[in-house]
Amino acid sequence: MFVSEALSVNDRGHLVIGGCDCVKLAEEYGTPLYIMDEELIRKNCRAFRKGIEKYYDGNGLVLYASKAFSSLAACRIAEQEGLGLDVVSGGEVYTALKAGFPVDRIYFHGNNKSREELVMALDNSIGRIVVDSYEELFNLDGIAGSKNKCADVLFRIKPGIDAHTHDFIKTGQIDSKFGFALETGEAFDVIRRASKMDNINVVGLHCHIGSQIFDIEPFVEAVKVMLNFISELKEKLGLEIKELNLGGGFGIKYIPAHDPIEYEKYLEAVAETVKATAKEKNLYLPKILIEPGRSIVGPAGITLYAVGSVKDIPGIRKYITIDGGMTDNPRYILYEAVYDAVIANRADAPRTEKVTIAGKCCESGDLIAKDIDMPEIKAGDILAVLATGAYNYSMSSNYNRIPRPSVVLVKEGKSRLIVARESYDDLVRNDIIPEDI
Numbered sequence: 001m002f003v004s005e006a007l008s009v010n011d012r013g014h015l016v017i018g019g020c021d022c023v024k025l026a027e028e029y030g031t032p033l034y035i036m037d038e039e040l041i042r043k044n045c046r047a048f049r050k051g052i053e054k055y056y057d058g059n060g061l062v063l064y065a066s067k068a069f070s071s072l073a074a075c076r077i078a079e080q081e082g083l084g085l086d087v088v089s090g091g092e093v094y095t096a097l098k099a100g101f102p103v104d105r106i107y108f109h110g111n112n113k114s115r116e117e118l119v120m121a122l123d124n125s126i127g128r129i130v131v132d133s134y135e136e137l138f139n140l141d142g143i144a145g146s147k148n149k150c151a152d153v154l155f156r157i158k159p160g161i162d163a164h165t166h167d168f169i170k171t172g173q174i175d176s177k178f179g180f181a182l183e184t185g186e187a188f189d190v191i192r193r194a195s196k197m198d199n200i201n202v203v204g205l206h207c208h209i210g211s212q213i214f215d216i217e218p219f220v221e222a223v224k225v226m227l228n229f230i231s232e233l234k235e236k237l238g239l240e241i242k243e244l245n246l247g248g249g250f251g252i253k254y255i256p257a258h259d260p261i262e263y264e265k266y267l268e269a270v271a272e273t274v275k276a277t278a279k280e281k282n283l284y285l286p287k288i289l290i291e292p293g294r295s296i297v298g299p300a301g302i303t304l305y306a307v308g309s310v311k312d313i314p315g316i317r318k319y320i321t322i323d324g325g326m327t328d329n330p331r332y333i334l335y336e337a338v339y340d341a342v343i344a345n346r347a348d349a350p351r352t353e354k355v356t357i358a359g360k361c362c363e364s365g366d367l368i369a370k371d372i373d374m375p376e377i378k379a380g381d382i383l384a385v386l387a388t389g390a391y392n393y394s395m396s397s398n399y400n401r402i403p404r405p406s407v408v409l410v411k412e413g414k415s416r417l418i419v420a421r422e423s424y425d426d427l428v429r430n431d432i433i434p435e436d437i
């Protein structure tokens with residue numbers, strides 16, 4: 001009935017997540033409110049882990065791409081489920097460290113890590129650094145040398161694969177700001193140089209072809225390209241690649257028309273391709289890493305809003321305005337992302353009209369869903385936008401000086417705050433009025 005298996009309806013017709021009545025949660029915590037279903041997050045973690053155990057003898061590690069939803073509680077859950085962590089900034093490293101995440105399971109990505117971030121990674125013995133540019137490699141070699149350390153690195157490679165997704169979330173093609181290109185010889189050249197550096201240990205390769213991908217085929221193609229390259233490195237440099245990180249990007253169901261791949265099937269196809277190609281080319285079987293972000297937390301989250309105004313423009317469009325918008329969910333304004341929604345206080349009402357759900361920010365593009373079929377909505381209704389667990393809280397802003405909502409974790413009828421709502425004081429905390437104005 002709903003796009004997410006975390007949801008159901010109780011006998012009062014209210015939407016239920018994690019055994020909790022959403023109308024009651026809205027009353028208790030206020031709106032807007034992010035809610036995350038703990039069981040579903042854990043189930044998704046386990047599905048990926050099981051795939052690696054079943055099809056690749058457990059010779060791999062699932063890294064939770066924490067940028068999808070970075071918080072202390074999310075890091076803690078990933079740690080408890082035996083996952084590693086993909087981080088992309090000093091702030092995400094800091095969050096992981098504060099959560100007590102084991103450093104050897106942290107992989108540090110990012111296409112422009114600062115000197116401070118590289119120092120932070122080395123000082124805290126972060127497991128792997130994924131090198132994205134020549135400058136970064138030279139910096140890292142120098143910093144590691146000054147600390148008498150050797151950095152274990154992966155190299156981000158552009159495998160030249162078209163991932164059939166939105167242009168802004170495609171990353172594997174040559175025209176991308178991320179990583180080193182294969183076609184131009186750049187990838188080979190950087191690794192050749194790195195292999196001669198005293199303070200760099202070349203452990204593996206990484207690629208990430210994009211996000212919200214629904215086909216298995218581009219992933220399988222990427223595996224073949226990467227193994228060819230591994231073979232070339234072995235032949236020409238005598239270098240053995242021990243880790244192959246294939247990134248994330250598995251699509252989720254935002255609307256009923258979306259049909260995500262089964263993650264186990266993806267892992268089966270990828271594992272078979274790695275094994276077959278490695279055998280054919282007489283290669284060491286690399287440890288496989290994957291980095292799901294969206295697919296772990298996305299379906300587990302919803303956002304509750306209070307409906308304010310309803311504006312029916314005859315013959316044009318009916319706007320429903322909510323008490324949040326692009327500040328807590330910028331995905332429509334960024335790439336016209338699609339969402340499904342439910343009236344939490346009448347979750348089983350039939351969908352009888354087309355409406356556009358708009359936010360309260362001073363931007364006409366501040367929409368959450370355009371022209372979607374909904375039951376008749378009135379001011380005071382509680383609207384639940386579904387599958388908002390990924391790239392909502394983590395992409396939120398204070399535009400229009402709107403405080404970020406709180407995040408609540410639900411399980412078996414219990415709700416616990418994991419991120420507190422920002423206050424107006426939080427908004428002015430870093431403001432300074434200079435004495436001379």
Ligand SMILES: *Cc1c(COP(=O)(O)O)cnc(C)c1O
Nearest residue numbers: 065208211248249291292293294
């Ligand atoms: C964004 C990103 C991920 C996670 O992508 P999802 O679509 O959330 O699964 C994994 N690895 C890298 C390097 C990324 O940039």
